[in-house]
Amino acid sequence: MRSLRRDLVQIVWLTLALSSVSALAQPADYGAQPGPARSTVVEMPGPRASADAPAPGVIEDRLDSTAAPQTPPRGMRMTAVVSRYGEPLRRHAAIGQPPITRWDYPDYRLYFEYDHVLHAVVPQSPVPIAHTAQLEHAP
Numbered sequence: 001m002r003s004l005r006r007d008l009v010q011i012v013w014l015t016l017a018l019s020s021v022s023a024l025a026q027p028a029d030y031g032a033q034p035g036p037a038r039s040t041v042v043e044m045p046g047p048r049a050s051a052d053a054p055a056p057g058v059i060e061d062r063l064d065s066t067a068a069p070q071t072p073p074r075g076m077r078m079t080a081v082v083s084r085y086g087e088p089l090r091r092h093a094a095i096g097q098p099p100i101t102r103w104d105y106p107d108y109r110l111y112f113e114y115d116h117v118l119h120a121v122v123p124q125s126p127v128p129i130a131h132t133a134q135l136e137h138a139p
Contacts, residue, residue: 069107071120078115 002087072081081103082088088110095101101112108122129135 056066069122071108071122072117074117074119076117078112081117112129 012096068074072085085105088105090104092102092104098113103110103112107124110120111118
């Protein structure tokens, strides 16, 4: 009789444990539609090219006769950046999690996530605003 009671207690305990684990595994979405899984920038695909979209860099050449300096593409590793573009003027320490590192070059700044290029910033040439009409105040 004791073994039957012990088996019954174990079954109830396992049932409760499994139901609480499955409840924890399903996030509370509050009615939101399921979206894509989060990933790091390195895992994210680049912009999709459409048939009527110009090649990368063409827009900048059309807008400004003084083209922005060539910067490393997103996803390039630190070692490849150093071998192709040379040593940076300054390397800043990594901050946060995931670690974000900044390297300063004469004409631009590079931001890395782990050891991959996340973004290149050219301070002297901001991206022009494309839809200025939408910025005007409505009457």
